[in-house]
């Protein structure tokens with residue numbers, strides 16, 4: 001799904017339709033969020049987007065694409081975090097994985113990247129974290 005920053009509409013493109021534009025955008029600015037031509041208004045202002053599974057708000061990624069390696073070293077938010085309700089599927093998935101490893105006694109908190117540790121602290125503060 002794509003969301004146009006100019007006319008605020010969403011639309012979908014098939015992979016085949018989007019690929020040439022995505023390739024071009026990546027060549028122009030490799031670490032920037034790609035902008036595609038909006039099929040509604042014609043401006044090159046459409047960015048990849050998705051709908052929050054919780055509240056349905058449109059989520060667009062960050063303007064600068066972080067290095068895959070450093071993505072969890074920062075302060076967040078998670079790339080798919082909803083600005084409206086704060087939900088992030090990615091964070092939920094990671095926290096599920098952490099809980100599982102914890103149950104198996106395989107978790108080393110010290111080895112978790114900062115962003116994940118903070119997500120755990122947040123969950124604890126909200127009472128959404130069970131140690132057992």
Ligand SMILES: [Zn+2]
Pocket residue numbers: 004005006007008009038039040041042043045
């Ligand atoms: Zn548009």
Ligand SMILES: [Zn+2]
Pocket residue numbers: 052053054055056057082083084085086087
């Ligand atoms: Zn939401």
